Amino acid sequence: xxxxxxxxxxxxxxxxxxxxxxxxxxxxxxxxxxxxxxxxxxxxxxxxxxxxxxxxxxxxxxxxxxxxxxxxxxxxxxxxxxxxxxxxxxxxxxxxxxxxxxxxxxxxxxxxxxxxxxxxxxxxxxxxxxxxxxxxxxxxxxxxxxxxxxxxxxxxxxxxxxxxxxxxxxxxxxxxxxxxxxxxxxxxxxxxxx
Amino acid sequence: xxxxxxxxxxxxxxxxxxxxxxxxxxxxxxxxxxxxxxxxxxxxxxxxxxxxxxxxxxxxxxxxxxxxxxxxxxxxxxxxxxxxxxxxxxxxxxxxxxxxxxxxxxxxxxxxxxxxxxxxxxxxxxxxxxxxxxxxxxxxxxxxxxxxxxxxxxxxxxxxxxxxxxxxxxxxxxxxxxxxxxxxxxxxxxxxxxxxxxxxxxxxxxxxxxxxxxxxxxxxxxxxxxxxxxxxxxxxxxxxxxxxxxxxxxxxxxxxxxxxxxxxxxxx
Numbered sequence: 284x285x286x287x288x289x290x291x292x293x294x295x296x297x298x299x300x301x302x303x304x305x306x307x308x309x310x311x312x313x314x315x316x317x318x319x320x321x322x323x324x325x326x327x328x329x330x331x332x333x334x335x336x337x338x339x340x341x342x343x344x345x346x347x348x349x350x351x352x353x354x355x356x357x358x359x360x361x362x363x364x365x366x367x368x369x370x371x372x373x374x375x376x377x378x379x380x381x382x383x384x385x386x387x388x389x390x391x392x393x394x395x396x397x398x399x400x401x402x403x404x405x406x407x408x409x410x411x412x413x414x415x416x417x418x419x420x421x422x423x424x425x426x427x428x429x430x431x432x433x434x435x436x437x438x439x440x441x442x443x444x445x446x447x448x449x450x451x452x453x454x455x456x457x458x459x460x461x462x463x464x465x466x467x468x469x470x471x472x473x474x475x476x477x
Numbered sequence: 478x479x480x481x482x483x484x485x486x487x488x489x490x491x492x493x494x495x496x497x498x499x500x501x502x503x504x505x506x507x508x509x510x511x512x513x514x515x516x517x518x519x520x521x522x523x524x525x526x527x528x529x530x531x532x533x534x535x536x537x538x539x540x541x542x543x544x545x546x547x548x549x550x551x552x553x554x555x556x557x558x559x560x561x562x563x564x565x566x567x568x569x570x571x572x573x574x575x576x577x578x579x580x581x582x583x584x585x586x587x588x589x590x591x592x593x594x595x596x597x598x599x600x601x602x603x604x605x606x607x608x609x610x611x612x613x614x615x616x617x618x619x620x621x622x623x624x625x626x627x628x629x630x631x632x633x634x635x636x637x638x639x640x641x642x643x644x645x646x647x648x649x650x651x652x653x654x655x656x657x658x659x660x661x662x663x664x665x666x667x668x669x670x671x672x673x674x675x676x677x678x679x680x681x682x683x684x685x686x687x688x689x690x691x692x693x694x695x696x697x698x699x700x701x702x703x704x705x706x707x708x709x710x711x712x713x714x715x716x717x718x719x720x721x722x723x724x725x726x727x728x729x730x731x732x733x734x735x736x737x738x739x740x741x742x743x744x745x
Contacts, residue, residue, distance in 0.1 A: 314544070314548055330534040347547065
């Protein structure tokens with residue numbers, strides 16, 4: 284009987300060990316975590332902030348926050364991916380709500396060159412991330428435009444349902460229905476419960 | 478008043494997107510606390526879907542100086558340079574009044590406490606170092622395994638078979654990336670529940686309707702994704718394989734499948 288060798292997932296035990304090391308003050312561990320997550324977190328941040336310089340500044344803030352808050356991460360309960368992406372999204376949305384940012388938004392947003400996954404440092408991470416991202420993006424494209432719009436508004440602009448109703452000039456009930464339809468479809472497409 | 482299915486889903490969808498107003502947020506959390514299994518599954522599926530939203534963003538990377546700045550900021554301040562002046566202790570003694578016996582005695586007691594504290598600290602440090610050495614060993618092990626993954630991914634010809642979750646665990650999925658030339662493959666799995674202590678998952682290659690074991694493995698913790706290396710996938714011709722399947726079986730595996738099937742993927 285062949286026993287399969289376990290290749291632990293990058294984002295579970297290894298990442299939890301990295302967070303534990305970061306909380307012990309290990310800079311090398313922070314560098315490894317940075318390499319692993321920079322593309323994902325920066326992509327979220329730039330999608331929300333849309334300005335490269337501001338996004339890069341925020342990335343520093345986020346990683347310094349990781350450095351400071353690593354000791355509060357509960358390795359027995361929390362998920363590193365969810366912890367990091369939630370932190371990046373929330374900080375980016377907070378930044379867009381700041382007065383200084385809104386003033387700067389008057390300026391024209393810079394065009395941001397897109398990179399491909401192959402440009403990332405670790406080819407394996409790139410393959411895995413790109414492949415999963417392709418699946419998720421394909422699922423998102425299968426959601427009808429109206430529900431898709433509200434999902435993306437909620438996630439990348441941090442809009443509540445009431446704010447979306449106001450922004451899109453639609454009844455609140457319509458927004459609620461679209462959010463429900465969109466998320467239901469999205470979870471089904473990603474293999475969730477029907 | 479009981480919440481109907483539609484209202485639950487409506488609140489759930491907005492909750493996982495953090496798009497609920499305060500009152501609805503509280504209302505949903507109360508409903509979730511009392512939800513039955515079916516509603517919890519709805520919540521889990523929507524929450525999992527929301528966690529995938531970061532992957533819908535276009536991929537970008539910041540300039541390289543961002544990393545440098547971060548690492549520079551977290552670098553500990555350089556140790557203060559030792560003074561060449563030996564008189565610092567003399568000056569300290571004078572400053573804190575060690576010249577008097579009573580103060581000197583108090584200082585001695587404090588020093589004892591400090592020494593005990595430092596000893597305890599040294600023991601803790603030793604334990605921390607051992608811990609870090611263990612983590613380092615684990616990381617080195619992971620590196621070796623990652624190289625094995627690369628070995629498959631860089632093969633000139635690779636085959637891939639997608640596996641989907643079945644009724645017993647519909648959110649699971651898997652993939653076999655396979656180098657027919659070397660007979661090695663990578664099995665990537667996600668959302669499989671941990672195996673009980675007396676059970677293992679078993680991978681089957683189904684050829685001409687007959688399942689042939691390709692190995693057993695255990696999932697010991699709930700993870701989003703896991704990778705396993707299959708060292709001996711002898712079949713080199715994808716055309717001869719009908720499907721791959723994963724079942725749960727008694728620990729160590731069985732000659733023929735007996736347990737529930739968790740994943741199935743057709744080769745063609």
